[in-house]
Amino acid sequence: MSEINVQLKNGEPVLVPDSATVAEALKKLDRDLAKQALAARVGDREVDLTAQLDTLRPNGEAVQIEPIVPQTRDGLEVLRHSTAHLLAAAVLDLFPGTKLGIGPALLDDPRYGFFYDVITPRALTEADLSIIEKRMKQIASKNLAYRRDEIPKHEALRVFGERDEPLKCELIDEKAGDSVSVYYIDGSPFIDFCLGPHVPNTNKLRAFKLLSLAGAYWKGDASQQQMQRIYGTAFFTQEELDAWLKQREEAEKRDHRRLGRELDLFSIQEEYGQGLIFWHPKGGAIRKEMEDYLRHELLVRGYGLVFTPHIAKRELWFTSGHEHNYADSMFSPMEFEEQEFRIKPMNCPFHIGIYKSAQRSYRDLPLRYAELGAVYRAELSGTLHGLTRVRGFTQDDAHIFCTREMVRAEILGCIDFAFHLFEAFGFKDIKVELSVRGDDRSAYLGSDEDWERAEAALVDALNNKQIPYQRIEGEAVFYGPKIDIRIEDAIGRTWQLTTIQFDFNLPERFQLEYIGEDNKPHRPIMIHRALFGSMERFFGVLIEHYAGAFPMWLAPVQVAVLPITDRINDYAAELARELRAAGFRVEANLRSEKIGAKIRDAQLQKVPFMLVLGDREMEQKTVAVRERARGDIGVMPFAEFKEMARRLVETRALTNNNQTQEVQQ
């Protein structure tokens, strides 16, 4: 029996028998780590702890082992994937004859942690979820082993065929090589075609929950079998799961689809088409504030506002490359007068059209074209979700054309702009990611020099502003590196909104030029940037962030005027008129209702201020002010209230507190 050297990253090598498993080797290297480990990375492979070292070592060198542990992204993936297997095992136990589809871990979906698609002999109902979850817990407590095997393809097809798993056979047929990796949970009827890795045993799975049922098609294709998708999630500890479930409950309360309906902000109407947003007057009032503020900032920052068509001849999309790379996401062409037109999925080629409408000199640059551009994309109906995943949306889009020398300042300008905007809308926790090329250089357009310069400009800009950022290799788009900005909302969820992208592709395709100081033509640098990303999506995020209780400057109704009796109606109407003339959005409730009901109504509509008016207020031209979060804040002269309200709007205050107190003092 021969031995081999194993070592942790940056650790000392240790000799173990080469028949040892990864777990045994880890135990020799670090007992604590070994206890925690869920799986491991050996070389460039992710493997089970039960894997034998001699099967993993292609040559005679020392083997580096990196355990995959809890509280890491990789660890979470192993945990959730293994829990999905556990789910399938429980379903097979309870519903013999079930056919299995696929069951992956989900790491980036804020709603779910994993799913398994199944066809059970009878259709499952929500009530079944707790029964299945209970069975999962029973199996987990038995501490059963996850076991991997490699068998020849024909053998695998026989095994899954015998178990009457036609979908698995189809997958093996399509995807497997000669040798097939399968996983068992010993002591359960479950077997899966799967690459792994998985936890060593069910004991590791202690904090999971099934969440919901949904319809799904085999392979996501509506012409294939219909299946049921069981969603669940899993965490490393019960505390984490509880915290997540609480956040989820909070998120459900804030669900922008529910609030959108209750507050009459927007609608989506099936008869008109899925994923198409109707902004109602109250949502429109908020959008107007968003747009006004954005356009003001754009002009201050030297952008030109442009407006471009929503359609263009098909030829354009060939020039831009969208017909080749993006056709699946575009609605089919329209015809007229023997020409074909496409509705635009992006604004870029149109801004390029303006750039090309005249000869440009280095003196004209940078040119910054900004547009609130409505684009349409053929998103699958199954992926649509409220305002956050739609088919038609309005990008706060801009394209900057500049020289290489100008790039750094432009990038800085974009980042500064984004931070400024998010702070104005009440987001404090802002994260930056820098996406650069992966190792396979052939997958990217543009010269090495371009990429290096561009990356240097991005890094330089970030360092200059002392902005911490995460660098992500291989996440750049094929046409250039980019910066993405994520914000964290009031209940700790993060949303990726801003993107600032270099583009080495379109300036080439459209042969863009400017005349340099040397009197010769040069290719400009083009930067795409969207800060909110999509007005619709950002609106969805805003609704959830504020749980519908918008700060004064954004609130669709800012003041509710509530007379206590009909006798006060004239006074109430007069105040409402005065407030409206001063630019406030006001509703006067002059109905013959009890004041309690009127207040409840305004409260449900999350109106920042209610003015409760009785005889005394009318006589003294005062108002009794109620703030939606704090209740009564006292009686004050009407003029004083107006001034306070004006200041809250003008300063775009995020809460109604500070200034109110100032005024009260």
Added chain:
Amino acid sequence: MSEINVQLKNGEPVLVPDSATVAEALKKLDRDLAKQALAARVGDREVDLTAQLDTLRPNGEAVQIEPIVPQTRDGLEVLRHSTAHLLAAAVLDLFPGTKLGIGPALLDDPRYGFFYDVITPRALTEADLSIIEKRMKQIASKNLAYRRDEIPKHEALRVFGERDEPLKCELIDEKAGDSVSVYYIDGSPFIDFCLGPHVPNTNKLRAFKLLSLAGAYWKGDASQQQMQRIYGTAFFTQEELDAWLKQREEAEKRDHRRLGRELDLFSIQEEYGQGLIFWHPKGGAIRKEMEDYLRHELLVRGYGLVFTPHIAKRELWFTSGHEHNYADSMFSPMEFEEQEFRIKPMNCPFHIGIYKSAQRSYRDLPLRYAELGAVYRAELSGTLHGLTRVRGFTQDDAHIFCTREMVRAEILGCIDFAFHLFEAFGFKDIKVELSVRGDDRSAYLGSDEDWERAEAALVDALNNKQIPYQRIEGEAVFYGPKIDIRIEDAIGRTWQLTTIQFDFNLPERFQLEYIGEDNKPHRPIMIHRALFGSMERFFGVLIEHYAGAFPMWLAPVQVAVLPITDRINDYAAELARELRAAGFRVEANLRSEKIGAKIRDAQLQKVPFMLVLGDREMEQKTVAVRERARGDIGVMPFAEFKEMARRLVETRALTNNNQTQEVQQ
């Protein structure tokens, strides 16, 4: 020989022989009128003066004759139509073998008064126009008679066949009854298939001019023969023609297509598609001002701003009726996921969607939904013209849903709004037209009661505001009566922009309801209204109205900062920054150029104010101000200029004069 009674409207009857011509009868009734007359209306027919009375009188009653005289719309039509015949006669004379198409009068086209489509043996050039015009004058001076004949269809086909006029034969084949009306100009080779009426002789044609040549297709159909269209115009007097030509020359100087290019306001780019508008930053700056002002006014006037999708499922357009009545003007459907979608040609159904998203009570009404809605219409490429005839445009659209009782106030509100807007944009001469049903009641939807009430509300609103208006029978749309508003621009051309329309159709089709005070469902009244009509078209009108010299609040660049030497550049840049921070649109020209060149540049760009800066200005923190129309207006402290400029913008002053003088005093 028997006699018959003839009479003028409200005149005494006079006996004439029934073989008398209309001209002879007129002479007996009123010698002066008879001299002026070009043709006449007898009963409900328009006829030549040479028509014999006995051919016109179906029964034995007195015949009422109404002469068609100069300086009337009908008179102009006869004059221009007759001039078109004269044109054809001249072409046939000069180019034997020419095939004739059609040659109507144009009364509403600001550019032309008539045309004739021809296929000449060799293609015509612009140089031919003066030759043809000369020949027209020669023929006219011969005082040749226009003569009408009625011949059997087969005879007409033979006559036109012999003359090798295949297009005329095609028309006769398609349109003529058994008997065909043909016109000659005696002593010329010309003969036409035409209903008339015409002037009695060429002597009446004294003020005409040929204007231009264009390509045209037979029947406007690109698959048919290509022809040449000769455009001309005609008036009653040389003075009128001269005035019109002068206005035309002025209009050409103001042509928004030329100014749009020179001032870098917008472009239309063939590669992207015809009739699609790109607003460049300078045009975008103006559009932003238009939008901001409009939206502010909308909110003040109690409209809700909505935003709706640009596409909808095809089914919707069946419900709305557009698939039946409007399909030719829509781009063809797009497909995705086995559904068909259409890009919207109108916003109405979307606003209806918002109305229907909740149950409405009479207390909720009126609901006024306003949107800057981009719509797309499949307009024939031959009809497109700059910004004023396009395929994609943005309506300043709104729909008002209200009860019958509210209609009058709503109409008043719309009219008031339109007047207010046009005055703000510098239009003083505003004309109102009221279009009501024609006699054929079956061509209209909605009950008599609806129509009468609606018309009464419109008339009532107009009278109440003491607004003079023209009432036009038979010009209502099939779904309701309407008010159109025209404005006159700086050179006296009128533009129809606003339309306020009742709609009895869509509330039925979409089954709109509100719950009345009686707790029962009722159908609301729906009013369509667009004030500017189209942002693009109104922009075109604005450009021409101001000849590109926009008032301060609209000017894309409001102030040009022009240092005399490089040594003043820092001071210039500082002033530019300060002005920008104060919200002005500023360009600082820091190039090493002569001040004369800088001023010329700014002048060409029609910048309202130029600040000319030298050593003295820098030392004293003053500015030497040049106003684009008046030249130097003196040196003043910078703060004073800023205050003056601020006031001009804030008051949306239409000229830079008054306030300037105030400040100078």
